[in-house]
Amino acid sequence: MKWKIALGVTGALVLLSSILFLGGCTRVKPSPERIVETVVVTKEVPIEVTKEVPIEVTKIVKVVVTATPTVTPEPTATEVPALKTTVVAASLVGADISHPYMVVYQNSLEYTVPLGLRVPVNLLKGFSPVPSLVKTETVYPSGYSVKVPLIPTDLTPYQWFPHDDPANPNPVWGVPIATYREGDNWNCVDVTGWCADAVDAFNWIMWTGETVCHPAVGCIADPDGGAAMIFIVNFHDSDEAWDVRNNSGVYVTAGWAGFGMMFDLSGNSYDVGMGIGAIRNHYLYNLGHREQYAGQCGSSELCQTVTYVIAARLWDRPELGINYSHYELLDYGQWVRN
Secondary structure (H helix, E strand, O other): OHHHHHHHHHHHHHHHHHHHHHHHHOOOOOOOOEEEEEEEEOOOOOOOOOOOOOOOEEEEEEEEEOOOOOOOOOOOOOOOOOOOOOOOOHHHOOOOOOOHHHHHHHHHOOOOOOHHHEOOOOOOOOEEEOOOOEOOOOEOOOOOEOOOOOOOOOOHHHOOOOOOOOOOOOHHHOOOOEOOOEEEEOOOOOOOOEEOEEEOOOEEEEEEEOEEEEOOOEEEEOOOOOEEEEEEEEOOOOOEEEOHHHOOOEEEEOOEEEEEEEOOOOOOOOOHHHHHHHHHHHHHHHHHHOHHHOOOOOOOOOOOEEEEEEEEEEOOEHHHOEOOOEEEEEEEEEEEOO
């Protein structure tokens, strides 16, 4: 009898605990109203070992929960986190060789150019070179030297890009030297004015505008209110990108950018220096004569002057103490329209 009474008490407690446990652990979907069933005990239950204990349950009541439970959805693979709003530091606005993007790029280089090989800061009016730009004779390991010729007085023969006008083949180019792949107005939406760009292996790339800055070359602004031009030829078999996400970039105001492939930078089929000079001449002609290039000189007019720099991205040159890819100055000057 005592065992029966004890079993009855234990069973009642287990039953009560189970009801409360299941009611508290049930997962429900969020809704404006949630119904929960609760057991209410109206009096204390005396526990005696000599008799069964009656447990009086009066009724089941409905409890309305007015607050909606907060449920945090689990992230899915397709969700993209919202972009954080950033405040642009005043130091990131503007363009000169002390700009953080220029400095960070220079500090990332794994070599230091000897002072005797650096481009003098007063080499060209309107041009501020970076410390890593090398001024030396560009010579291939085979001994082949790259020499860019002077700008001819008459640029009319260069008004067409190499062989891009089949109806008017232009003998001034000689054999095909390059392709024109793409070009368009420089469209940088970043509030700092600095945007990403890249050059492919064995390609050329050019930027023109009122002001042009490149972290491996420097900053140019024509001293007479004309256009600026930075023209890079990548002799290396690797690409290079300049990206604001890596604290780098290219700065162009009121300008244009274009690029294409060089056919033969080994010098076997044509004179590389002559070929580079021909591309330079073509875009000088455009800036001074083609209406679609107007507006890059601070007004809606065509350019009367252009200050330009041509640089080559080259392999390592141990004889100069440079064991990494680097940039060498090929040509520079100010062109004046006749």
